[in-house]
Amino acid sequence: MPVAFSSTEVREEGMLDVGDGNLVHWEERGNPDGKPALIVHGGPGAGSPSGTPKAFDPECYRIILFDQRGCGRSTPHASDPATDMAVNTTEHLLRDMEQLRVFLRVDRWLIFGGSWGSALSVAYAERHPQRVSELVLPAFWLTGRTEIDWLYRGGVARLFPEEWERFRNGAPEGERDGDLVAAYVKLLEHPDADVRAGAALSWATWEDAVLSLEPNGRPAPYSGRATDALLAFARICAHYAANDGWLEDGALLRDADRLARIPGVIIHGRHDLSCPLGAAWEFSRAWPDSELLVCDDAGHQGSAAMNGQVRRVLARFAGR
Numbered sequence: 001m002p003v004a005f006s007s008t009e010v011r012e013e014g015m016l017d018v019g020d021g022n023l024v025h026w027e028e029r030g031n032p033d034g035k036p037a038l039i040v041h042g043g044p045g046a047g048s049p050s051g052t053p054k055a056f057d058p059e060c061y062r063i064i065l066f067d068q069r070g071c072g073r074s075t076p077h078a079s080d081p082a083t084d085m086a087v088n089t090t091e092h093l094l095r096d097m098e099q100l101r102v103f104l105r106v107d108r109w110l111i112f113g114g115s116w117g118s119a120l121s122v123a124y125a126e127r128h129p130q131r132v133s134e135l136v137l138p139a140f141w142l143t144g145r146t147e148i149d150w151l152y153r154g155g156v157a158r159l160f161p162e163e164w165e166r167f168r169n170g171a172p173e174g175e176r177d178g179d180l181v182a183a184y185v186k187l188l189e190h191p192d193a194d195v196r197a198g199a200a201l202s203w204a205t206w207e208d209a210v211l212s213l214e215p216n217g218r219p220a221p222y223s224g225r226a227t228d229a230l231l232a233f234a235r236i237c238a239h240y241a242a243n244d245g246w247l248e249d250g251a252l253l254r255d256a257d258r259l260a261r262i263p264g265v266i267i268h269g270r271h272d273l274s275c276p277l278g279a280a281w282e283f284s285r286a287w288p289d290s291e292l293l294v295c296d297d298a299g300h301q302g303s304a305a306m307n308g309q310v311r312r313v314l315a316r317f318a319g320r
Helices: 090-103 116-127 144-152 161-169 180-188 193-210 227-242 277-286 304-318
Strands: 012-019 022-030 035-040 061-066 109-113 132-138 264-269 290-295
Touching: 012 090, 022 090, 035 090, 035 116, 035 304, 061 090, 090 116, 109 116, 116 132, 132 304, 144 180, 144 227, 161 193, 180 193, 180 227, 193 227, 264 277, 264 304, 277 290, 290 304
Parallel strands: 035 061, 035 109, 109 132, 132 264, 264 290
Antiparallel strands: 012 022, 022 061
16 A cells, blocks of 8 residues: 655745635645645635645645635634625635636646535536646535535434434524524524534534444544634535535536546545445546545545555556
8 A cells, every 4th residue: 555645844835815805825835846736625614634635745746735715724714703705605716726726827737625625626627627637536525405405404314313403403493494504504603602603513513423433434523623613614514505515406417528538536435424425426427537436444534445545546647
């Protein structure tokens, strides 16, 4: 199995003015003359990983990371209730990615994105196929109405009835039998800081429950975040979920043929209850030049074996 690479220092970083009063934090690591690779984080609202992603060989890759609007080190931060969420949509993020590419003078880049990051990566590649050299998509998620309903409107709740009841009880009594996502959006916009904090913890605790059966997962991957990061994550997640990610249901799958001639690999854990395997299977069959690798010991959080698969894929694409 390919070994994990050591972390490297940040070579360059900055704040890119993307408009609407937003500054997006970006940084570069690795080889400035290497193959450009953009890492698209999940959530939405999770922020970029700290340090160098250890799957990338820093001798071969020019590693580019950025924090999507409202999270990480981008400003204004969604933990601040005054932050305007109307200018934080999928369309805004797609424009930000393209603006970052032009700013960094990248002609084409490999795009690496997992979970929500995979949906955003696919949306970008379907819009700008000439700018994408390869796609590497672990923990694949299409977003859209079907996926949002599964995760937040009662689908997977059948497997976690007790935890779902606690999540429901976090909403006002009169709204528990309606659209819980809409109820949580209101709570996370509430003027009372304690109400916002309680809603954020409840949202993240539900997310944790869905991942709790994974054989190689870690406990509390969402609710264990620092306060501001947790508030931003929950607020952005609920905001996107309430709008089905601003993606027409089935649109990414429908337009998969736009990825023809872009080679790519989906790496997915069989135990992923947050993003069930079926979507990855369907998409891989619709996407020419793609490969699906299923990891039998992994869920959404991955495993050592799944990490090894990712490293092998990136090593294969490094010299392409």
